[in-house]
Amino acid sequence: MALLSKSCVYGIRAVILMAIKGNAEFMSIKDIAEDLNLSAHFLTKILQQLTQEGLLYSHRGPKGGVKFSRPAKEIKLIEIVAAIDGLELFEECALGLHGCGTATPCPLHEKWAEHKVVLRTLFETEDLEKLAANVQDAGLRLRTLSQLDIIEFNKNKKK
Amino acid sequence: MALLSKSCVYGIRAVILMAIKGNAEFMSIKDIAEDLNLSAHFLTKILQQLTQEGLLYSHRGPKGGVKFSRPAKEIKLIEIVAAIDGLELFEECALGLHGCGTATPCPLHEKWAEHKVVLRTLFETEDLEKLAANVQDAGLRLRTLSQLDIIEFNKNKKK
DNA sequence: AGTATTGAGGACTCTTTTATCCTAAATTAA
């Protein structure tokens, strides 16, 4: 199990890329998808969820695309996760027990409840501008690796 | 997204129940499944993974079933998770980036790396005996709720 | 007006997860 769904990860990578480009204009989803090495159709669906939540503005036609509805600095990572995966991860019982709470805690309840707060805070603290800066400082790739890239990567690792 | 898969949650509930019963004898999977309100066939498959990992001994025929291969106190929660969901959650990059690491960290890398250790420690610290004791102290239910149970539960909540 | 571009959204496919069902093999007890 991963922490986040693939859709959510793709969405996060897309908004970080958008924050890096820091464009006041609309940016085409096709371009973003190419940069990230993702299917443009699939990414369109994912970004639609962010548009519907009001995190992005979208615009059709030539010069159309998507852009942030607020400054990247003000958009927190948790908002992206909430729009795509929902807040279950930060709110539900780790053992998935219906009605687990302070009154009737599950065996893991206390420890996990403490932990959830820390996890949530992590996602509430990181904003898109900060994440974008990290990527640039580290000269890092957001791009999804193709099979060829992975072979290349493993070659370099062996050296 | 949940933290753990359903199979993993069911597996955890089953071993906690076993630890509560604290039986030196083999315990039938059918009985465990009935107590937890789960499909016996499905639970059999899940517990088979624990048997294959050497966490449980299994025995066929009348008086057969499963039992712990080591004292419940010595079995850590992370071993159950590792056998069913694997360790991806505790080892992989939150953004699922191939090759994310200290040398080429992803934007979330540092924060998540710190956090993973805490999360892993939580699962490494909890043992089945302790979790079983928690359940008993709190008089808690491990049982999966049926639709009828949920209606009943919500009724009581309103009062 | 016409054409190219781009997001919206529906239909569909593929894969993985979740779940059910059936048969086989091992074991116990009469």
Add this chain to the structure above:
DNA sequence: TTAATTTAGGATAAAAGAGTCCTCAATACT
């Protein structure tokens, strides 16, 4: 030996997640 019980494991089905493809609607530019 026979019958009943119980896990092992394969076949299959249902549901959710991931991904593709096609058409429509909005828009910009000529």
